[in-house]
Amino acid sequence: MANFDLQLNDFFVSEECGFLTEDPLVCLPPYFDAWNTLGQNLVFLLKSRQVRHRVNELPLLDHTRLRGFRQHALAHTLLSYIGNSYVWQDGEEGTPNKVPKQLAIPWCAVSDYLGLHPVICHLDGALANWQKVDINGNHNRQG
Secondary structure (H helix, E strand, O other): OOOOOOOHHHHOOEOOOEOOOOOOOOOOOHHHHHHHHHHHOHHHHHHOOOHHHHHHHOOOOOHHHOOHHHHHHHHHHHHHHHHHHHHHOOOOOOOOOOOOHHHHHHHHHHHHHHOOOOOOOHHHHHHOOOEOOOOOOOOOOEO
């Protein structure tokens, strides 16, 4: 039988957290503040039907400035929720046929990096989208 030298972290699995992303980021570096801000205000923008307007004003950010799995995971979460909000802002009426390049290009590239499709997935909704209830305590999922 072949001997494989495989480690849990090769698959982004943690001994402490299992499949949850260990200590997921809550904010990308300042270069990506346009995405951070849009993500933080998404509920308000959806309610006021301003998501498409704000996305259309986004600059095309250089996704290659993202570093490592955790930054890519958070970027995927942000871009996926922004993208779905862009499409479904008005419900089933008036859904756009495409998303603008300043969303599509980085979303597809980040998805490729992670081996995912540019859609909301389990990583976005659960595995990389949690925080500790007590920052100094055990890993308890809060979401």
